[in-house]
Each structure stands twice: as C-alpha cells, then as structure tokens.
Amino acid sequence: MTVIPVVYVKGQYNHLIARRLQELGVDSQLVPPSTPLSKLEAMGADALVMGGGPQSVRSLDSLPQELKEASDLMRQTKLPMLCICVTHQLMATTFGGKTNLARKPEFGPVEVYVNEEDTILQGLKPSFTAWESHNDEVVALPPSFKALASSENCKIQAMRHEVRNVFGVEFHPEVSHTPKGVDIFKNFLAAIG
Numbered sequence: 001m002t003v004i005p006v007v008y009v010k011g012q013y014n015h016l017i018a019r020r021l022q023e024l025g026v027d028s029q030l031v032p033p034s035t036p037l038s039k040l041e042a043m044g045a046d047a048l049v050m051g052g053g054p055q056s057v058r059s060l061d062s063l064p065q066e067l068k069e070a071s072d073l074m075r076q077t078k079l080p081m082l083c084i085c086v087t088h089q090l091m092a093t094t095f096g097g098k099t100n101l102a103r104k105p106e107f108g109p110v111e112v113y114v115n116e117e118d119t120i121l122q123g124l125k126p127s128f129t130a131w132e133s134h135n136d137e138v139v140a141l142p143p144s145f146k147a148l149a150s151s152e153n154c155k156i157q158a159m160r161h162e163v164r165n166v167f168g169v170e171f172h173p174e175v176s177h178t179p180k181g182v183d184i185f186k187n188f189l190a191a192i193g
Contacts, residue, residue, distance in 0.1 A: 010054070063090075071093075088170050097138060099137065131171060138170070139155075157170045173185060
C-alpha cells in the first residue's frame, strides 16, 4: 500500500487531504512538520503532501515555527511532494523563488487555466474550477521550476520542479468545491509510481 503522510501546518482543510488520499487507497495520516525524516522513513513514506494554512511566507526570516519546520523538511527530503496553498508559496520561497501580497487575493471559486498539462494536471486542459483562499501568491518561480497553470489574477496557480516529482498548487484540490481535485491526487499518485 502507498504511504503518504500529510504534513499539517494548521490549515483548516488538512484533514480532508488525508481523507481524499485514503479514499484512493492510500495509507495517509496527519503528521506535524517537526516529524524527523527517520520517522517518515520508518513509516514507509512514498511521498509527502504538505497542507495549506492561513500564514504568510513572504520572508523566511519571520516564519511561524511550524512553517520553519516545514521549510527545513522540504530542503531535507528527497521524497516526491505535493504542496498546497501556503506550502506551495513556502516551497517557492524555500527554493529561491518569491512570494508576495497578491495583486488581487482570491477567495472562492476561480477558473484555473492549464498552460501545460504535465503530470499533475493531466487531462484537465483547457481549464477547471478550483477553490481558492489566499492573500499571498507566488510571484517568481524558483530556479528549476516551471509554471503549469494560471488564473485571471494569479500567474502561478501550479508549478513543478523540472526534474524531481515536486509540485505546488495555489488552490485546494482536497475540497468538494474543486470538482477535479481528485484527478490531481490521482495524477500525483501516478507520477510517484
């Protein structure tokens, strides 16, 4: 059985991520970002999903403790990762991109335009509706990352590392308000084998 812990960073929907993965036959449970790599290895983790949260990650110098720990975990692990909402922004900031206050924050349903289907957005072109809840956004990609999707107000709705199976999405695929969200999780599972 595939094992994918969900790194909990205080987001209101994090438990839904674990439930969506469980519905797809994955052994998934919430773990704190302070979980040592050795414990994740002992669990037999095949990948990680990092959940969303209400925090801001514009500067690595002023992160709340749980996001400092999540940033450290991102740097240390070689596991495939899917980062959602604030951890999408954190991944960008951690790996040398830039996150800033959104020109126009997005809350509620938003049309996401697929620029490149790639791996996690396979079969979702040309667009899909997704649930958004963010004041900040990724404004510059980190080196070795490419943008996969955008919306009218946010140019980096989804991104991936060019070599590793490391992905980020600004929206919430775990909620029922993102009808194609389950496809994103299925595509992530296919990507990690």
